[in-house]
Amino acid sequence: MSRSAPPPPEPAAEWRGVEVAYPFARRPAIGPVDCQVRQGERVLLLGPSGSGKSTLLLALTGLIPDSIPAEVKGDIRLFGRDAGSRKPWDWARHVAQYFQDADQTLCGMRVEDELAFALENRAMPPETIARAVTEVMRAVGLPEEWRQRASAQLSGGERQLVALAATLIQDAPLFVADEPTAHLAPEAARRLHALLTGREGGRTVLIVDHRLDGLIESIDRMIVLGRGGTVVAEGDPRRIFREERMLLQSHGIWCPASSALDAELMRAGVAAPIGPLSVAEALAHLDPESLSPSCLDKARPAVEAFVASVSPPIDLHESPMLVQVRQAACAPFLGPTVLRGVDLTIRQGEILGVLGRNGAGKSTLGLCLAGLLPLKAGTRRGPAGGYAFQRAENQFTAATVHEELLTALPARMKADEKDRRAAAALETWGLAALARNHPFELSQGQKRKLALATLTLSDHWPLLVLDEPMAGLDASGAALLSQEILSLREKGRTIALITHDMDLALKLCPRSILVGEGGILADGPTQELMNDGVLMARAGLTEPASAAATRWLKAAALRLGAPVPC
Ligand SMILES: Nc1ncnc2c1ncn2[C@@H]1O[C@H](COP(=O)(O)OP(=O)(O)OP(=O)(O)O)[C@@H](O)[C@H]1O
Numbered sequence: 298m299s300r301s302a303p304p305p306p307e308p309a310a311e312w313r314g315v316e317v318a319y320p321f322a323r324r325p326a327i328g329p330v331d332c333q334v335r336q337g338e339r340v341l342l343l344g345p346s347g348s349g350k351s352t353l354l355l356a357l358t359g360l361i362p363d364s365i366p367a368e369v370k371g372d373i374r375l376f377g378r379d380a381g382s383r384k385p386w387d388w389a390r391h392v393a394q395y396f397q398d399a400d401q402t403l404c405g406m407r408v409e410d411e412l413a414f415a416l417e418n419r420a421m422p423p424e425t426i427a428r429a430v431t432e433v434m435r436a437v438g439l440p441e442e443w444r445q446r447a448s449a450q451l452s453g454g455e456r457q458l459v460a461l462a463a464t465l466i467q468d469a470p471l472f473v474a475d476e477p478t479a480h481l482a483p484e485a486a487r488r489l490h491a492l493l494t495g496r497e498g499g500r501t502v503l504i505v506d507h508r509l510d511g512l513i514e515s516i517d518r519m520i521v522l523g524r525g526g527t528v529v530a531e532g533d534p535r536r537i538f539r540e541e542r543m544l545l546q547s548h549g550i551w552c553p554a555s556s557a558l559d560a561e562l563m564r565a566g567v568a569a570p571i572g573p574l575s576v577a578e579a580l581a582h583l584d585p586e587s588l589s590p591s592c593l594d595k596a597r598p599a600v601e602a603f604v605a606s607v608s609p610p611i612d613l614h615e616s617p618m619l620v621q622v623r624q625a626a627c628a629p630f631l632g633p634t635v636l637r638g639v640d641l642t643i644r645q646g647e648i649l650g651v652l653g654r655n656g657a658g659k660s661t662l663g664l665c666l667a668g669l670l671p672l673k674a675g676t677r678r679g680p681a682g683g684y685a686f687q688r689a690e691n692q693f694t695a696a697t698v699h700e701e702l703l704t705a706l707p708a709r710m711k712a713d714e715k716d717r718r719a720a721a722a723l724e725t726w727g728l729a730a731l732a733r734n735h736p737f738e739l740s741q742g743q744k745r746k747l748a749l750a751t752l753t754l755s756d757h758w759p760l761l762v763l764d765e766p767m768a769g770l771d772a773s774g775a776a777l778l779s780q781e782i783l784s785l786r787e788k789g790r791t792i793a794l795i796t797h798d799m800d801l802a803l804k805l806c807p808r809s810i811l812v813g814e815g816g817i818l819a820d821g822p823t824q825e826l827m828n829d830g831v832l833m834a835r836a837g838l839t840e841p842a843s844a845a846a847t848r849w850l851k852a853a854a855l856r857l858g859a860p861v862p863c
């Protein structure tokens with residue numbers, strides 16, 4: 298007698314014909330959506346800003362419509378059960394959810410309270426909770442002595458780490474994370490990605506992230522939402538990034554650096570047999586030591602084209618000084634001095650990269666450079682600057698998107714001129730359909746766009762400090778911002794760009810500073826800094842994704858006896 302195979306386990310999460318419509322919206326934010334996450338799978342949910350990724354996740358445990366009003370149609374199932382049959386908090390043991398905005402997760406006074414909260418709600422013994430807190434802090438890289446620190450007095454990235462630890466400690470079989478690494482420095486993001494997608498414990502993971510390099514290697518499957526809030530692609534990351542690249546780009550979705558290189562190598566007829574997930578993997582079969590010169594000749598222009606697309610711009614001539622700080626000591630608002638002996642000159646019309654690990658003091662320095670925080674010691678010369686905050690909504694003061702833009706324009710400007718300028722900005726940033734919405738109703742990427750549109754609309758500031766402006770932006774938003782930064786520079790404006798994106802710094806900033814060890818660790822051409830592995834490691838940074846391609850070009854040139862690129 299043949300025994301029939303046991304039925305497959307129920308999917309961890311499943312959406313069938315799901316539509317979600319927010320009140321007064323002209324059309325549903327998502328739907329109809331049909332997709333699932335199988336138990337034990339690690340799934341990446343991709344989509345442009347506003348495509349409904351957060352909406353899909355919030356509807357999963359019923360937070361929409363329980364806490365956020367919206368009409369939900371269709372069938373949502375968690376581990377085979379109707380998700381709506383329980384209250385959101387009744388799912389807490391099954392689903393641990395990390396929200397896109399860390400500040401929405403944090404509710405305790407101290408780091409320890411924050412982390413213990415979920416386990417205290419389960420009435421666990423204090424010793425067990427204390428042990429779990431120690432373990433999770435170690436796992437995410439939070440120092441033990443931070444247990445008593447006030448969570449409100451942490452940097453943006455540090456708060457994100459605490460919020461992630463508070464979610465991980467719940468040890469639920471399904472972990473859902475909405476952009477968990479948006480504010481993390483490269484090293485911390487890598488550790489977190491490894492932790493989230495690790496096989497231990499057989500946890501199921503559903504993750505939304507725009508930062509793909511280093512993550513996609515450990516993803517089993519992707520679900521891609523398009524601009525209309527429906528699924529436009531689903532399957533193996535290798536296949537999707539190779540075969541559906543044009544589709545992803547048409548929806549303004551990020552593709553990893555490896556996919557751009559793969560496309561160049563495909564055109565040259567020397568691509569890897571299967572779609573690569575990293576730049577190193579894209580080049581693994583093209584080892585300059587063993588490759589024939591004819592094959593090297595074919596591959597070289599393709600790799601060169603890729604490297605040129607991510608290379609630093611030509612440096613400016615020496616221009617007059619705009620802002621200068623000498624022997625400056627900088628402290629966060631009501632906080633201790635974190636940077637000492639800072640000597641820095643920013644020249645008019647330059648784009649300066651400000652790089653460093655989480656908590657290094659980049660935002661504190663940025664606020665001092667803009668004149669928004671007084672120095673504790675030393676001198677600052679130069680005009681005040683405009684500041685795009687790390688958390689976009691910290692900037693919003695108006696009741697609608699349109700009115701928010703108007704705040705950037707001078708009071709004496711005629712009303713119809715103001716409206717014309719605001720309408721042009723809405724169009725440029727793709728926010729026209731949301732003009733009457735409250736800024737807080739926007740998706741995270743849309744909020745970022747509004748904050749940047751408002752800041753760049755004003756002609757008032759000769760210096761703009763942009764604090765992680767790309768965090769949460771989709772590929773089309775990021776491309777727009779890059780263009781905007783370059784055109785501001787053309788108009789003589791000066792920009793300090795605080796970023797965790799090494800490829801972006803390399804592409805936009807001829808010069809960068811590395812902030813670390815209580816001061817400025819290094820100041821020089823971005824390319825040179827990034828070539829110095831020891832220095833980058835000291836600053837807690839990793840090389841850009843494109844670095845492996847630059848090394849390959851050098852090795853290929855040596856082998857062919859051609860001039861070695863610098
Ligand atoms: N509370 C709300 N009220 C009204 N509209 C909302 C609300 N929350 C989100 N929306 C709208 O629903 C759409 C989907 O938003 P959602 O936050 O799910 O997108 P997303 O894909 O997560 O975007 P992002 O990548 O920018 O975070 C957007 O157009 C947004 O403006």
Ligand SMILES: Nc1ncnc2c1ncn2[C@@H]1O[C@H](COP(=O)(O)OP(=O)(O)OP(=O)(O)O)[C@@H](O)[C@H]1O
Nearest residue numbers: 450452453454455629632655656657658659660661
């Ligand atoms: N209000 C505050 N009170 C006390 N300490 C603070 C306060 N705000 C920040 N800090 C501390 O000051 C240091 C510098 O913070 P800052 O926000 O400048 O770092 P950052 O480099 O911008 O970090 P991130 O990349 O995480 O945003 C951090 O160690 C942080 O914990």
